[in-house]
Amino acid sequence: MAFLEETVRGIRKDIVKMIGKASSGHPGGSLSSAEILTLLYFEQMNVDENNPQKEDRDRFVLSKGHAAPVLYATLAAKGFFPNAELENLRQLGSILQGHPDMNKVPGVDMSTGSLGQGISVAAGMALAGKMDNKSHKIYALLGDGELQEGLVWEAAMAASHYQLNNLIAFVDNNNLQIDGAICEVMSPFPIDAKFEAFGWNVITVEDGHSFDELRTAVEAAKKSEDKPTVIICKTVKGKCVSFMENNAGWHGKGPNAEEVKQALAELEA
Amino acid sequence: MAEKKATRQAYGEYLVKLGEKNPNLVVLDADLSGATKTNIFKKAHPERHFNVGIAEANLMGMAAGLATAGKVPFASTFAIFGAGRAYEIIRNSICYPKLNVKIALTHAGISVGEDGGSHQSVEDIALMRVLPNMTVLSPADAIETEKMLEAAMTIEGPVYIRLGRSDVPVLFDESYHFELGKASMMKSGSDVTIIATGLMVVLAMEAADQLKEEGISAQVINMGSIKPIDVDAIKQAALTTGAIVTAEEHSIIGGLGGAVAEVLGDEAPVPLERVGVKDLFGQSGKVAPLMEKYGLTSNDIVAAAKKVVSRK
Numbered sequence: 204m205a206f207l208e209e210t211v212r213g214i215r216k217d218i219v220k221m222i223g224k225a226s227s228g229h230p231g232g233s234l235s236s237a238e239i240l241t242l243l244y245f246e247q248m249n250v251d252e253n254n255p256q257k258e259d260r261d262r263f264v265l266s267k268g269h270a271a272p273v274l275y276a277t278l279a280a281k282g283f284f285p286n287a288e289l290e291n292l293r294q295l296g297s298i299l300q301g302h303p304d305m306n307k308v309p310g311v312d313m314s315t316g317s318l319g320q321g322i323s324v325a326a327g328m329a330l331a332g333k334m335d336n337k338s339h340k341i342y343a344l345l346g347d348g349e350l351q352e353g354l355v356w357e358a359a360m361a362a363s364h365y366q367l368n369n370l371i372a373f374v375d376n377n378n379l380q381i382d383g384a385i386c387e388v389m390s391p392f393p394i395d396a397k398f399e400a401f402g403w404n405v406i407t408v409e410d411g412h413s414f415d416e417l418r419t420a421v422e423a424a425k426k427s428e429d430k431p432t433v434i435i436c437k438t439v440k441g442k443c444v445s446f447m448e449n450n451a452g453w454h455g456k457g458p459n460a461e462e463v464k465q466a467l468a469e470l471e472a
Numbered sequence: 473m474a475e476k477k478a479t480r481q482a483y484g485e486y487l488v489k490l491g492e493k494n495p496n497l498v499v500l501d502a503d504l505s506g507a508t509k510t511n512i513f514k515k516a517h518p519e520r521h522f523n524v525g526i527a528e529a530n531l532m533g534m535a536a537g538l539a540t541a542g543k544v545p546f547a548s549t550f551a552i553f554g555a556g557r558a559y560e561i562i563r564n565s566i567c568y569p570k571l572n573v574k575i576a577l578t579h580a581g582i583s584v585g586e587d588g589g590s591h592q593s594v595e596d597i598a599l600m601r602v603l604p605n606m607t608v609l610s611p612a613d614a615i616e617t618e619k620m621l622e623a624a625m626t627i628e629g630p631v632y633i634r635l636g637r638s639d640v641p642v643l644f645d646e647s648y649h650f651e652l653g654k655a656s657m658m659k660s661g662s663d664v665t666i667i668a669t670g671l672m673v674v675l676a677m678e679a680a681d682q683l684k685e686e687g688i689s690a691q692v693i694n695m696g697s698i699k700p701i702d703v704d705a706i707k708q709a710a711l712t713t714g715a716i717v718t719a720e721e722h723s724i725i726g727g728l729g730g731a732v733a734e735v736l737g738d739e740a741p742v743p744l745e746r747v748g749v750k751d752l753f754g755q756s757g758k759v760a761p762l763m764e765k766y767g768l769t770s771n772d773i774v775a776a777a778k779k780v781v782s783r784k
Binding site: 317322324 | 498519520522524525527529530532533534535536537538539540541542543545560561564565568569570
């Protein structure tokens with residue numbers, strides 16, 4: 204347990220550092236989903252950092268592609284590529300594009316960035332797994348604002364229609380999007396009842412920063428017999444950096460040197 | 473009268489054969505499998521046919537996902553919904569990651585007929601051609617459709633195949649060889665070159681016959697491979713005949729005419745006349761009067777040829 208806590212702390216520090224260095228990127232939604240990715244890559248998923256294309260690996264699709272920093276930091280921590288690469292986030296010629304590119308970054312299973320598309324692609328991956336009687340899982344991470352995209356619901360309908368119980372989607376429910384509170388911009392609520400109505404197995408995690416709660420949810424999701432599962436995680440945008448927490452202003456802005464220093468000091472504490 | 477067959481029919485029938493040879497081939501449809509003719513494949517290989525319902529965006533997204541797992545998905549719907557509604561999914565989830573998805577869209581052009589302007593895609597070539605990593609193929613008949621499907625299977629990446637609803641004469645026989653990026657010379661001539669694609673190829677042949685009677689020697693080139701386009705063939709045509717007419721069942725903006733204009737501008741500027749839909753939407757009607765109304769007949773090609781020759 205201490206290992207996961209230590210790992211996620213390092214991932215958060217890397218998120219802050221790399222976005223600070225780039226002076227651009229999305230810290231809020233990266234910090235809010237750090238535990239989800241840490242649990243998946245360091246405990247739940249069958250992946251091999253030395254063989255990123257391993258055939259029967261579990262897949263992860265970052266449908267909210269703007270949270271690329273959390274994915275990059277996690278993959279680097281796992282050893283898919285050197286940690287030093289994180290310094291090149293968003294730089295010309297870097298493998299670490301503003302949004303994930305599967306053809307550039309070892310360990311990235313799908314290029315994403317345009318919201319709503321990742322879950323649709325994940326459904327296609329899950330369908331392929333079913334066709335071939337594979338046992339690997341397809342994980343996807345959606346933003347709560349992303350649920351406003353109509354394609355999410357086209358994909359949700361298809362996933363239950365084809366009984367894709369190998370598909371496990373997380374919703375990073377941090378309640379904020381660029382223009383403000385999701386309930387003010389365009390409420391996606393009730394999220395659980397919507398997915399239920401679309402035929403999904405729905406699990407709500409009250410504390411999306413608790414490894415124990417997340418683990419319980421994932422293990423239940425893996426047992427779903429004929430339905431895809433959504434794990435709705437209540438999270439805090441900008442988690443663990445006091446001035447970023449619950450602040451929509453930190454959705455897509457890079458911290459300056461002073462702010463990076465303060466954030467790192469808080470994360471060390 | 474030559475045998476006639478719609479390219480969509482040839483597509484549906486040939487998919488069955490392709491599917492027999494390629495166990496990874498899967499077909500996705502969006503509630504139009506009867507019209508796109510993928511229901512023929514469904515009958516033969518039901519376990520490899522998936523209907524996503526009336527959801528074209530998800531059609532393309534799921535196809536992308538299947539491709540990441542080594543499947544070779546053929547995604548089909550009408551051209552307007554595939555190239556139009558699902559455009560950005562094709563861009564970001566198929567072309568940007570260069571996934572091996574074949575996008576075979578039917579009911580392209582105004583020869584859709586009675587369904588009218590909402591269903592007649594005259595923009596799809598332009599939309600698909602501008603995408604990096606995309607190959608764009610536009611068959612003239614049933615045989616070329618089959619050859620292009622074979623070619624599409626040899627490409628590791630996205631391919632758009634533009635198919636029509638209406639029956640068109642079969643121009644080629646089994647000996648026809650399609651090569652990606654290569655045009656096929658249909659008729660040689662010295663005064664003007666007509667570069668046509670899709671169902672306009674047969675009309676271009678008729679136009680050349682009419683022109684011959686009027687003392688104009690017209691060469692006809694079938695440009696089935698719109699991207700990559702045959703730059704050498706266009707250049708050669710410009711140098712030897714000094715005047716070009718393009719003919720397509722598509723907008724004159726951004727389609728074959730646009731592509732040929734780009735090549736001529738870069739390589740060999742000569743007079744060009746573009747026969748196509750002139751920045752308009754289509755409308756309901758029978759196919760023949762529609763083609764006449766929108767200036768897509770052999771007579772229109774003849775007029776364009778005379779005009780372009782006079783500009784030399």
